[in-house]
Amino acid sequence: MLEKNTCCGGHSHTPKNLIAKAEEFCSANGQRLTAPRAEVLKTLARSHKALGAYDILEAVLIDGKKAKPPTIYRAIEFWLEHGFIHRIESLNAYVSCDHDHDTAGVHFLVCENCKCVREAHTASPLKALDLDGFEPKHSQTETVGLCKDCH
Amino acid sequence: MLEKNTCCGGHSHTPKNLIAKAEEFCSANGQRLTAPRAEVLKTLARSHKALGAYDILEAVLIDGKKAKPPTIYRAIEFWLEHGFIHRIESLNAYVSCDHDHDTAGVHFLVCENCKCVREAHTASPLKALDLDGFEPKHSQTETVGLCKDCH
DNA sequence: CACGCTGATGTTATATTATAACATTAAGCG
DNA sequence: CGCTTAATGTTATAATATAACATCAGCGTG
Ligand SMILES: [Zn+2]
Ligand SMILES: [Zn+2]
Ligand SMILES: [Zn+2]
Ligand SMILES: [Zn+2]
Numbered sequence: 582m583l584e585k586n587t588c589c590g591g592h593s594h595t596p597k598n599l600i601a602k603a604e605e606f607c608s609a610n611g612q613r614l615t616a617p618r619a620e621v622l623k624t625l626a627r628s629h630k631a632l633g634a635y636d637i638l639e640a641v642l643i644d645g646k647k648a649k650p651p652t653i654y655r656a657i658e659f660w661l662e663h664g665f666i667h668r669i670e671s672l673n674a675y676v677s678c679d680h681d682h683d684t685a686g687v688h689f690l691v692c693e694n695c696k697c698v699r700e701a702h703t704a705s706p707l708k709a710l711d712l713d714g715f716e717p718k719h720s721q722t723e724t725v726g727l728c729k730d731c732h
Numbered sequence: 733m734l735e736k737n738t739c740c741g742g743h744s745h746t747p748k749n750l751i752a753k754a755e756e757f758c759s760a761n762g763q764r765l766t767a768p769r770a771e772v773l774k775t776l777a778r779s780h781k782a783l784g785a786y787d788i789l790e791a792v793l794i795d796g797k798k799a800k801p802p803t804i805y806r807a808i809e810f811w812l813e814h815g816f817i818h819r820i821e822s823l824n825a826y827v828s829c830d831h832d833h834d835t836a837g838v839h840f841l842v843c844e845n846c847k848c849v850r851e852a853h854t855a856s857p858l859k860a861l862d863l864d865g866f867e868p869k870h871s872q873t874e875t876v877g878l879c880k881d882c883h
Numbered sequence: 884c885a886c887g888c889t890g891a892t893g894t895t896a897t898a899t900t901a902t903a904a905c906a907t908t909a910a911g912c913g
Numbered sequence: 914c915g916c917t918t919a920a921t922g923t924t925a926t927a928a929t930a931t932a933a934c935a936t937c938a939g940c941g942t943g
Pocket of ligand 3: 833
């Protein structure tokens with residue numbers, strides 16, 4: 582039974598599509614979709630809230646057993662690297678992403694009450710800046726506030 | 733002897749102005765510029781790099797003695813609340829701020845190598861977004877990359 | 884299939900960042 | 914001074930993240 586989504590603009594929160602995309606990505610790129618990786622991604626994809634690493638740890642079973650932190654963090658790192666999840670810095674937490682987008686101009690609306698996260702994309706804010714020799718790698722905006730429900 | 737600043741566009745990193753501003757702020761607002769608060773702010777103002785809470789802890793002496801974490805975190809919280817410092821989420825670290833600005837449209841260029849931080853201000857990225865009921869409180873952009881020196 | 888290589892995971896321990904809870908002290912005021 | 918309140922001191926611990934090394938699984942090769 583899928584949880585009703587009332588805060589993220591109707592995003593369905595079904596992990597199916599994302600897992601399918603992940604399978605495709607892995608086989609196309611010689612990566613392995615192992616049990617820890619699959620469980621971590623599914624857990625994030627099912628949630629409409631950002632989850633901390635230890636929330637994920639509590640939620641997943643790998644071969645019927647509780648995992649340990651490095652297992653979770655390795656899977657998180659893997660999906661971060663390949664753009665399937667994002668880290669929400671202001672929460673020390675993670676959300677899945679089913680968009681295709683580059684690394685610039687990502688904007689998160691983060692509810693400080695319920696931890697739901699809405700992802701949006703705007704023109705890169707770097708455009709407006711004189712970088713003066715700074716070499717950007719990754720740009721991310723986080724707006725903390727209250728979502729429609731918690732407001 | 734002031735450290736030569738080569739990465740932040742010539743910002744002088746002298747704590748004098750900021751401390752003076754802080755004194756003024758405190759007396760105008762019935763707040764106390766206590767030893768822990770003063771030492772923490774001075775330490776951040778002297779640094780052209782973001783400092784973690786435990787970096788600050790190692791750097792300051794309060795009445796000749798090393799402080800303990802809560803002392804540092806309380807001072808950090810105080811200056812954060814009053815806009816004298818910022819938290820760089822991607823580093824879990826803090827920088828001083830001698831600008832006067834509101835809480836929207838702050839943009840940090842963060843060097844992942846040397847941890848120097850350049851602060852810039854742009855039009856609020858929220859303008860470009862359909863907030864759809866989301867009530868923003870604080871918005872911050874962090875661009876991680878390499879500064880001119882580390883590049 | 885044994886072998887060896889590689890990448891991933893398992894496991895133990897510990898580092899790093901941050902806060903809860905309560906005791907004590909210092910400032911401001913009548 | 915004696916009261917009130919805000920701030921700090923102190924102890925302990927929570928929450929987040931990683932280092933280091935052992936083991937295992939997949940895979941190509943012979
Ligand atoms: Zn995304
Ligand atoms: Zn909410
Ligand atoms: Zn600032
Ligand atoms: Zn640098």
